[in-house]
Amino acid sequence: MIYPEPVARLIDALTRLPGIGPKTAQRLAFFILKRPADEAQALAGAIVAARTQVVTCSRCHNLTDTDPCRLCSDESRDRTMLCVVQEPRDVAAMERTREYRGLYHVLHGAISPLDGVGPDDLRVRELVARLHDGSVSEVILATNPNVEGEATALYLARLIRSVTPAVRVTRIARGLPVGGDLEYADEVTLSKALEGRREL
Amino acid sequence: MRLERLRLQAFRNYGAVDLSWGPAFNVLLGPNGAGKTNLLEGIALLATGRSPRAVRDPELVQWGESGYLVWGRVARRAGPTVLELRYRLAPAEKRLRVDGAEVASTVAGGGLQAVFFSPEDLGLVRGAPVQRRRFADGLLAQLSATYRHLLLAFGRALAQRNQVLRELAGRRLDAELVEVLTAWDASLADAAAGIIRRRAALTATLEARAAGHYAGLAGGGERLGLSYCPAGLWGSGAMQQARAAPTRAALAELAAGAGPDAAAEPPVLRERLLSVLEVARRDDIKQGATAAGPHRDEWRVWLDGSDIRSFGSRGQQRCAALALRLAERELLAEASGEAPLLLLDDVLSELDEERRRRLLSLAGRDSQVFLAATALHGQALPPGSTVFAVEQGRVRPAGTEVR
Ligand SMILES: [Zn+2]
Numbered sequence: 001m002i003y004p005e006p007v008a009r010l011i012d013a014l015t016r017l018p019g020i021g022p023k024t025a026q027r028l029a030f031f032i033l034k035r036p037a038d039e040a041q042a043l044a045g046a047i048v049a050a051r052t053q054v055v056t057c058s059r060c061h062n063l064t065d066t067d068p069c070r071l072c073s074d075e076s077r078d079r080t081m082l083c084v085v086q087e088p089r090d091v092a093a094m095e096r097t098r099e100y101r102g103l104y105h106v107l108h109g110a111i112s113p114l115d116g117v118g119p120d121d122l123r124v125r126e127l128v129a130r131l132h133d134g135s136v137s138e139v140i141l142a143t144n145p146n147v148e149g150e151a152t153a154l155y156l157a158r159l160i161r162s163v164t165p166a167v168r169v170t171r172i173a174r175g176l177p178v179g180g181d182l183e184y185a186d187e188v189t190l191s192k193a194l195e196g197r198r199e200l
Numbered sequence: 201m202r203l204e205r206l207r208l209q210a211f212r213n214y215g216a217v218d219l220s221w222g223p224a225f226n227v228l229l230g231p232n233g234a235g236k237t238n239l240l241e242g243i244a245l246l247a248t249g250r251s252p253r254a255v256r257d258p259e260l261v262q263w264g265e266s267g268y269l270v271w272g273r274v275a276r277r278a279g280p281t282v283l284e285l286r287y288r289l290a291p292a293e294k295r296l297r298v299d300g301a302e303v304a305s306t307v308a309g310g311g312l313q314a315v316f317f318s319p320e321d322l323g324l325v326r327g328a329p330v331q332r333r334r335f336a337d338g339l340l341a342q343l344s345a346t347y348r349h350l351l352l353a354f355g356r357a358l359a360q361r362n363q364v365l366r367e368l369a370g371r372r373l374d375a376e377l378v379e380v381l382t383a384w385d386a387s388l389a390d391a392a393a394g395i396i397r398r399r400a401a402l403t404a405t406l407e408a409r410a411a412g413h414y415a416g417l418a419g420g421g422e423r424l425g426l427s428y429c430p431a432g433l434w435g436s437g438a439m440q441q442a443r444a445a446p447t448r449a450a451l452a453e454l455a456a457g458a459g460p461d462a463a464a465e466p467p468v469l470r471e472r473l474l475s476v477l478e479v480a481r482r483d484d485i486k487q488g489a490t491a492a493g494p495h496r497d498e499w500r501v502w503l504d505g506s507d508i509r510s511f512g513s514r515g516q517q518r519c520a521a522l523a524l525r526l527a528e529r530e531l532l533a534e535a536s537g538e539a540p541l542l543l544l545d546d547v548l549s550e551l552d553e554e555r556r557r558r559l560l561s562l563a564g565r566d567s568q569v570f571l572a573a574t575a576l577h578g579q580a581l582p583p584g585s586t587v588f589a590v591e592q593g594r595v596r597p598a599g600t601e602v603r
């Protein structure tokens with residue numbers, strides 16, 4: 001089907017978004033066109049504002065509108081603990097627990113040779129630089145519990161031990177969801193939890 | 201368990217077919233190439249998520265179509281279940297829905313279990329190692345979600361490691377890339393240790409069961425044996441010798457010096473795997489591929505301790521393959537508490553009358569059976585059998601056998 005040029009451009013732009021196929025892009029485009037003009041204006045404005053006002057924090061590399069970010073400049077946070085995560089959304093997930101009071105470091109990905117992603121493409125050098133002043137005593141590796149996340153954690157653990165041996169390196173445990181019955185836990189989670197068992 | 205209804209769309213030579221099956225013995229009669237095996241393949245696909253003929257999904261799509269659908273209604277002791285497996289060619293996507301809800305893995309995720317018997321099963325005994333690996337993996341994947349997870353993780357880690365090896369081959373020793381390789385070694389060893397232990401445990405049970413079935417089928421006094429050779433623990437040198445070991449005793453001697461017991465604790469296996477990877481590292485970089493690991497495992501099949509490939513007759517080899525399938529059926533039935541479906545693809549013609557009778561009496565005990573044949577060779581069918589005539593992608597109920 002042939003659309004007027006501006007519509008075709010909108011559809012094309014939407015297709016570039018992750019998880020959006022041509023059909024969904026068409027649906028979204030025609031939805032936007034049917035709504036009042038000021039709604040489209042507001043959407044466009046929100047996209048531009050987010051893109052121009054949000055930067056990455058020069059310390060933790062999380063997304064922020066102030067540099068350093070609110071977490072990094074919060075004096076009440078424990079500066080001896082550093083939690084390493086893959087993505088900004090993982091910081092949000094950790095924060096929702098309200099349990100962790102240390103600082104973060106966002107890698108922006110995981111090592112994946114098949115996707116052409118090596119340590120140089122992640123914020124690894126920046127992580128090592130943060131450890132050199134000696135203020136951090138423990139690094140918690142909280143990369144994803146999949147193959148790439150595990151390999152990234154293994155890589156970082158070896159690297160940190162070789163450059164700053166005094167820093168303790170830990171890996172978050174993979175375990176059972178709390179409040180769930182053992183009998184309903186899926187087999188994979190259960191066997192991982194069993195593997196990570198500890199002495200009481 | 202029973203498959204009550206099966207629908208196929210754009211699958212192999214079927215544009216659209218909707219079939220209601222009999223609860224016990226279903227017979228598909230028709231000439232070669234009519235599409236009998238395709239029906240059995242569709243059922244197996246619904247059970248295991250992959251084709252028993254080791255064919256990739258694009259080849260299962262009917263010519264000119266954009267994807268296939270395999271839909272089935274299954275009656276299990278816990279109640280009825282509807283399974284829907286959809287494959288789309290471009291962009292490639294495969295989804296399994298169980299009662300309308302999508303499940304994470306399309307491999308054996310729906311609770312339907314089936315054992316596929318085919319004339320090519322002779323390859324389980326005579327063929328390349330990959331055929332025995334596929335058999336063991338298929339069975340373990342139907343038995344355990346953890347194993348399915350391990351296989352996926354291993355495959356991914358292997359592909360990632362091989363990519364690093366290829367990158368290292370092109371340049372001078374790059375210290376950082378070597379560190380990346382080390383991280384993938386560890387990740388690979390993690391998944392491999394879990395796979396090896398489970399394959400070792402399966403081998404022991406499988407051997408005991410298959411030996412029993414072999415005695416029942418072949419009638420003679422020979423004993424069927426099965427040995428597991430874990431390439432990741434033994435390294436490629438010892439594996440080469442293991443593949444050539446003429447007798448079970450010779451292999452046992454070799455195994456004693458080749459590495460730890462494959463049933464050892466994961467940390468022991470992991471350590472051994474890492475040292476095997478370390479030794480092979482230079483060669484691996486040269487080859488751009490990982491030489492040792494579960495992807496190179498082998499099983500040896502024995503008859504009274506001698507290699508069945510060289511010392512067994514064709515008939516003995518065929519009985520051994522059938523015995524392995526019957527053992528598979530038994531293990532699945534024990535795990536789920538229900539008899540799996542039996543898909544018998546043209547296996548009767550290969551057997552003499554006595555063995556045919558034994559197989560059918562074993563098969564028909566409490567399983568729902570789907571038997572594909574060009575002719576019945578005078579074989580009497582169990583009472584209540586449902587017969588279908590298959591011709592050129594059309595399936596027509598041909599009545600119920602009352603004899
Ligand atoms: Zn920050």
